[in-house]
Amino acid sequence: MIFQKAKGIHIEGRKEACKKIPIKDYLSPKYVYMPLLQRATNLKAEVSVGDEVKIGQLVATNEQQMNIRVHASISGKVTAIKKVWHSSGKMVDSIEIENDFKNQLIETIKKEENVDSLTREQLITKMELAGITGLGGAGFPTHIKYKTKAKIDAVIINAIECEPYLTCDFHFITKYPEKLLKGATYFMRAADAQKVVIAYKTYNHQIREALQPFLSKYPHVELHPIKNIYPAGWEKYLVEQVTKKTYNGLPAEAGVIVNNSATAITFCDAVEMNIPLIARPISINGEGINHPSSFYVPIGTKVSELVELCGGYVNNLEPLKYNYIAGGPMTGRAIFIDDLIVNDTLGAVIVKKASEGVYPECLGCGKCADVCPVYLTPTEIKKAFERKDVKLLDDLNANKCVECGLCSYICPSHIEITEAVAKGKDLLRKGAK
Ligand code: SF4
Ligand code: SF4
Known part of the structure; x- marks a missing residue:
């Protein structure tokens, strides 16, 4: 296919309510649940069960x-291994730990004396041993990206957070600007x-202002403002904006590695x-939340506790008028319960008003195809999926x-067309094996 420049559209941010409240630490829940599933x-x-564990213990x-x-x-103390709700939409076996509130650290957590002399291999080993994964939502083990044989010119830090309602990266960067610069430098x-x-969105000028006082110590760091369109944080789009290059498989083909900003801050530690x-940052946001806020919490914390800290739900949520979403509203997963846990990929839980004025059928307006950043025809892919026509799915480039x-976001009939296209892509992948 001839390369076509990816496109995007402006969508409403709905971030302000959450943005104006500083991120809070919530570091001592009574229980956490470490999921036995990653990606x-x-x-x-x-x-x-019965074992005593310390913070940082494998x-x-x-x-x-x-x-x-x-x-x-x-x-x-490990009190159970039991199933809990997870952002994957499933119940997942998890290790329940009851807090002793002693904050005992594993012996290996201590200041590294030789930071400046660590070799490339030693830094990659640290990533691997620390279990660092992509906190932007992908959850891919970070050390795998760094074991590439390709020549890497630059590390791009994705501080774009382009989905509506999400603010936890914004808060995390503005709270720890120098940790971001250090973590990014270790990645480099x-x-x-x-x-x-x-890379950050132009309207998030506070990110630039927070980083600016430290930049003279980090001459190898460039700030790259990106205009306010969606999906500007999509990796391919971002790489193209920064390097003017595109790639088929991995960003390393364009000479770059991309990491989320929260991942860089975590790597600094x-x-x-x-x-x-x-631990990770998370936003609890949406019209259904009394006081939307962002938190920094241990992995395994229950989301319901964070909702309580936000003052609970507006009018106890009138049934059927609100939707829960694990993740951002564009790419997250609809959930029906707030009893899920914070896992490494969960950057937000959104409680937003359910759509109104739903039309029963596709109007044939073509808006979904107009906005698709990779030039697909979502309605045709949906039909091909419904007919289980793998060849047609291939012809329609469903894998792209x-x-x-965006196609679901723009659809006036509120058709869940993204889900149908994603299922079509999955069918094509399985059918092509
Ligand atoms: S088909 Fe829909 S979800 Fe897939 S890339 Fe296009 S707009 Fe995005
Ligand atoms: S945007 Fe919705 S109504 Fe319009 S063509 Fe696409 S699926 Fe049909």
């Missing part, structure tokens, strides 16, 4: 698949690259203090869908 990979528990692994490692996010050294580019991935959610 689609099942993990093996390394602890048993509790679950999968050495065969990308050496996934999960660490206890609080100290206390781990890639043997020459520079770091931090992993390098300097040997702290594994045990980036699941950005």
